[in-house]
Amino acid sequence: MTEAILQVQDLHKSYGKTEAVRGISFDILPGEIFSLLGPNGAGKTTTISMLSCLLAPTKGDALIDGHSIRNGAAQVKGVIGVVPQEIALYPDISARENLHFWGRMYGMGGGALRKRAEELLDIVGLADRTKDKVETFSGGMKRRLNIAVGLLHQPKILYMDEPTVGIDPQSRRRILDTVIELNRGGLTVLYTTHYMEEAAELSSRIGIVDHGELIALGSQAELTHLVGESDTLQISLEADGYDSAKLLDAVQKVKGVQRATLEDGQLLVQAQGAHAALGEIVARINKAGARLLDLKVDEPNLEAVFLHLTGRALRD
Amino acid sequence: MKALYIAWKDTQRRFSDWKALAGMLAAPLLISALIGLAFGNLTSGETPITDIALAVVNHDEGELGQVYTDVLHSDDLAELLAPEEMDDLEAALQRIRDGELRAVVYIPHGFSEALFDGVQGSDFGSHAEVQVHTDPAANISPFIVRSIVEQVSNGLSSALLAGQVSALQAAEYADLLQERMAGLGEAIAAQLSQENFDTRTSRLSLNVVQTGESGPAFDPYSFFVPGMAVFFLMFSVFDGSRSILQENTRGTLPRLMTTPTPHSQIILGKMLGTFLTGLLQFALLVLASSLLFGVAWGSSPAGVALIMVLTVFAASGLGALLTSAARNENQAGIIVSAVSLTFGALGGSFFPASNLSGIVDLASRLTINRWAMEGFTKLTIGRAGFNDILPEAGILAAIGLITFVLAVIGFQRRFVR
Numbered sequence A: 001m002t003e004a005i006l007q008v009q010d011l012h013k014s015y016g017k018t019e020a021v022r023g024i025s026f027d028i029l030p031g032e033i034f035s036l037l038g039p040n041g042a043g044k045t046t047t048i049s050m051l052s053c054l055l056a057p058t059k060g061d062a063l064i065d066g067h068s069i070r071n072g073a074a075q076v077k078g079v080i081g082v083v084p085q086e087i088a089l090y091p092d093i094s095a096r097e098n099l100h101f102w103g104r105m106y107g108m109g110g111g112a113l114r115k116r117a118e119e120l121l122d123i124v125g126l127a128d129r130t131k132d133k134v135e136t137f138s139g140g141m142k143r144r145l146n147i148a149v150g151l152l153h154q155p156k157i158l159y160m161d162e163p164t165v166g167i168d169p170q171s172r173r174r175i176l177d178t179v180i181e182l183n184r185g186g187l188t189v190l191y192t193t194h195y196m197e198e199a200a201e202l203s204s205r206i207g208i209v210d211h212g213e214l215i216a217l218g219s220q221a222e223l224t225h226l227v228g229e230s231d232t233l234q235i236s237l238e239a240d241g242y243d244s245a246k247l248l249d250a251v252q253k254v255k256g257v258q259r260a261t262l263e264d265g266q267l268l269v270q271a272q273g274a275h276a277a278l279g280e281i282v283a284r285i286n287k288a289g290a291r292l293l294d295l296k297v298d299e300p301n302l303e304a305v306f307l308h309l310t311g312r313a314l315r316d
Numbered sequence B: 001m002k003a004l005y006i007a008w009k010d011t012q013r014r015f016s017d018w019k020a021l022a023g024m025l026a027a028p029l030l031i032s033a034l035i036g037l038a039f040g041n042l043t044s045g046e047t048p049i050t051d052i053a054l055a056v057v058n059h060d061e062g063e064l065g066q067v068y069t070d071v072l073h074s075d076d077l078a079e080l081l082a083p084e085e086m087d088d089l090e091a092a093l094q095r096i097r098d099g100e101l102r103a104v105v106y107i108p109h110g111f112s113e114a115l116f117d118g119v120q121g122s123d124f125g126s127h128a129e130v131q132v133h134t135d136p137a138a139n140i141s142p143f144i145v146r147s148i149v150e151q152v153s154n155g156l157s158s159a160l161l162a163g164q165v166s167a168l169q170a171a172e173y174a175d176l177l178q179e180r181m182a183g184l185g186e187a188i189a190a191q192l193s194q195e196n197f198d199t200r201t202s203r204l205s206l207n208v209v210q211t212g213e214s215g216p217a218f219d220p221y222s223f224f225v226p227g228m229a230v231f232f233l234m235f236s237v238f239d240g241s242r243s244i245l246q247e248n249t250r251g252t253l254p255r256l257m258t259t260p261t262p263h264s265q266i267i268l269g270k271m272l273g274t275f276l277t278g279l280l281q282f283a284l285l286v287l288a289s290s291l292l293f294g295v296a297w298g299s300s301p302a303g304v305a306l307i308m309v310l311t312v313f314a315a316s317g318l319g320a321l322l323t324s325a326a327r328n329e330n331q332a333g334i335i336v337s338a339v340s341l342t343f344g345a346l347g348g349s350f351f352p353a354s355n356l357s358g359i360v361d362l363a364s365r366l367t368i369n370r371w372a373m374e375g376f377t378k379l380t381i382g383r384a385g386f387n388d389i390l391p392e393a394g395i396l397a398a399i400g401l402i403t404f405v406l407a408v409i410g411f412q413r414r415f416v417r
């Protein structure tokens, strides 16, 4: 078996009384894209911060390339690349100047740094904006430069904390493609997101976090297997005009239905043999006086897994 | 080494920010120019200076001492001077210290006699002296009073030497006074024509001894340019110190801490950045002011450089300390604005602090501006040498060191988790 490049052992972090991370453990193998999937406030950023030696864990440890985050911070920082959730760049200097400055901070310099900076500007598709100040960039362009900075020193493992938040689908696609491309080149990636599609597309393995705990861990196939044979019905209803508590109750009583949630007209139903239950569910919706707008039957997915494990929907 | 890159990055960013540059360079130069223009009016006859309070203490029993009293009381000078006569020299000097008088003209006992003795003997004139005591805090009035007394003395000695009142020598400061001095020659001549000593055979010299702080030509720029430079230095250095908090909230400080750069280097780099920015700002102000206004920064470039470096050092140390204690960027902004304004007012950036007394004076001595200004005015106005400014340099260095160390400790506690 290959040696893990990152081993997380029972990490805890409390902010005063808030327990942001409550005992997380997992390993990442070289060449993997490992995703931490979880809703807002799950503890993803806190975990990444501890693994970046930015925050001291309250309890537990992690080994990165054999170095402990507790007493080997200097070595750890040499092998990790960090792409923070917030864009951390200097807006009043150019893209190239940003890369040159951050390169210096990684101990690079001279021709090697200049060459690497141009290479990265090319990789993230900013080669035509190198001299422009970062403050003139679109959100997507800033995010791309934010990633480039984390790659400067050819890290062994790259942490990406929700790198696609708040940008247009095109930029998002571009970033996902870049991650895939980099991974093909051998880069190990620790990726956090609350979009299950991203985790599903990118990752070899996924850890689902909720309330500071890792509630499930495995490949997508392994995780969806947890849900069993059940499918997920996604039903869009007109937002009002009916008693939603009553409707939910009625839907939950349909034979085969395991779980159901209803929020803002979005009815999510997990059911064994969903197609069989479908007719009855639609009948009860009509009876409740709700107008049906859209209906979709999903094969088991991560969304369903989260619903299955927590009884809540994974969305922002 | 990485600290230097951080410092240089901050300096470059600041010097490419037009708004920052306006505050750092344009504002102090502009204000200095306006003040200079206001004082420039002095030479065009529209002097804002009137009624200089002074006392004449005439202990001379002869007639020559009376000449000074009469000239100082003459109609020509009535608007400019507000003289009064006093008997007790000590009491008069105390009134200078109390800030009631700007100058005391003292004609000692036996003045006339000493002059005449001097004419008759060979040891002429060595004991005849008029003393002008001036308020060390005042800038212009001592020069005016001294100038008038000098002219009277010149007139007296020319009269005694050559038997006539020659065309008055252009006094060094005459152009400060111009029209007011125009009538002075006649006043002195009128006084002297009433005296009837045999001037043809008289030969004597006469000393004008003045006490108190003074120097050669008073140039308002020499005071106000350093004042404004120090004031705006504090402002921009303090403002620059806040950038570490800004970097913290905008995520670049945490990101720096994920790079293999020791935390001490990061903190040092940030502080060095404000220091370097301030130093460049001040150096540019010195350069620009000597080119634009012809400010003479004194005959000791090493002295100016030393006070400059240490002033910037102390300012960046204090700025960092205040920042490290502030809760957030906004609070830091309020604190540093308040401190720089208070320091400017107390420390003599706007008016000389040396006429302060009591608790206010004590408070003034706690400001960086005070010591910077004492150092600079010693150099610019007092034409002092390198050794003369060492006490000020020492105090500034101490302020800088203490605040710097405390700030480093504060930042370590705050940002290193």
Ligand SMILES: Nc1ncnc2c1ncn2[C@@H]1O[C@H](COP(=O)(O)OP(=O)(O)OP(=O)(O)O)[C@@H](O)[C@H]1O
Binding pocket: A015, A018, A019, A020, A038, A039, A040, A041, A042, A043, A044, A045, A046, A047, A085, A162, A194
């Ligand atoms: N500095 C802090 N002080 C106190 N509580 C904090 C702090 N930072 C985070 N928390 C709390 O810790 C928990 C986990 O936060 P964290 O930022 O790690 O979540 P996240 O999974 O990254 O969420 P998001 O998807 O919104 O980025 C939250 O409840 C948050 O309120």
Ligand SMILES: [Mg+2]
Binding pocket: A044, A045, A046, A085, A161, A162
């Ligand atoms: Mg987060």
